[in-house]
Amino acid sequence: MILGKDFKMKTEYWEFQISSGTADKLTISIIFFDKQIPDAELRKLEAAIRLLLQACGRLVINPSKR
Amino acid sequence: MRALDLIPLRFSPFSPRKKKEVLKFFSELSKESRMMYTTDGIDPETLYAQFRSGWKYHTYILVYYGKEMVGLVRLLQYNKVGKIEGIAVADRYQGKGIGTRIVKYIIALAMLNGIRVLRAEVKKENKKSYRLFSHLGFKVTKRDSLIHLEREL
Numbered sequence A: 001m002i003l004g005k006d007f008k009m010k011t012e013y014w015e016f017q018i019s020s021g022t023a024d025k026l027t028i029s030i031i032f033f034d035k036q037i038p039d040a041e042l043r044k045l046e047a048a049i050r051l052l053l054q055a056c057g058r059l060v061i062n063p064s065k066r
Numbered sequence B: 001m002r003a004l005d006l007i008p009l010r011f012s013p014f015s016p017r018k019k020k021e022v023l024k025f026f027s028e029l030s031k032e033s034r035m036m037y038t039t040d041g042i043d044p045e046t047l048y049a050q051f052r053s054g055w056k057y058h059t060y061i062l063v064y065y066g067k068e069m070v071g072l073v074r075l076l077q078y079n080k081v082g083k084i085e086g087i088a089v090a091d092r093y094q095g096k097g098i099g100t101r102i103v104k105y106i107i108a109l110a111m112l113n114g115i116r117v118l119r120a121e122v123k124k125e126n127k128k129s130y131r132l133f134s135h136l137g138f139k140v141t142k143r144d145s146l147i148h149l150e151r152e153l
Helices: A039-056 B016-028 B031-037 B044-052 B098-112 B127-135
Strands: A007-010 A014-019 A027-032 B009-013 B059-065 B068-078 B081-089 B117-123 B139-143 B146-152
Touching: A007 B098, A014 A039, A027 A039, A039 B009, A039 B098, B009 B098, B016 B044, B016 B059, B016 B068, B031 B081, B059 B098, B068 B098, B081 B098, B098 B117, B098 B127, B117 B127, B127 B146
Parallel strands: B081 B117
Antiparallel strands: A007 A014, A014 A027, B009 B059, B059 B068, B068 B081, B117 B146, B139 B146
8 A cells, every 4th residue: 555645555456546635525546457357356346435435424324314 | 513424534644744633632532542542651642652653664544524633543454464453533523433434444445455354453341442343344353351353355
């Protein structure tokens, strides 16, 4: 993991960057390398984005139960 | 105030330039929270020294609500194994789901960086942290003076 102003994560399939911005903006960029992504890895990517959005307050689980 | 799972949190990498802010965060933690944080001592300088050790090699995160620092955490990585350490939430934000959101963020970073197993250790008396990790799918692997937890990603 590379840290500076941003968080940069890397696997053999992608490079994922979360830019530090303001609280009202969450900027991510994903570079996919020239390699086919196994379904299980893609599911992880989806799950990770879901968790990121929940953590940052962009996605709420079961809002009706609040 | 908006519902706490909707308030926007900002996650920012730590650097020693932010020492003053982190010291302020530790100095405002209650004695109980500081005692849960470490066994080495509870003065803010000691807590800060423990928090920042090894920061160049791992991922250290500060969490903000607006301009206010509400928490911090570290993610250590050894190949495909990650370890969550040093999580703390400001007293006035405890019990409101902020810790859960911090751990979710760490799980996401770990997944995105190819970590396969994520570990954590909590003090036996730290029931809040134990509940938090259990709720997020961490299983107990060992109990000694600490509770060792693990989750496959």
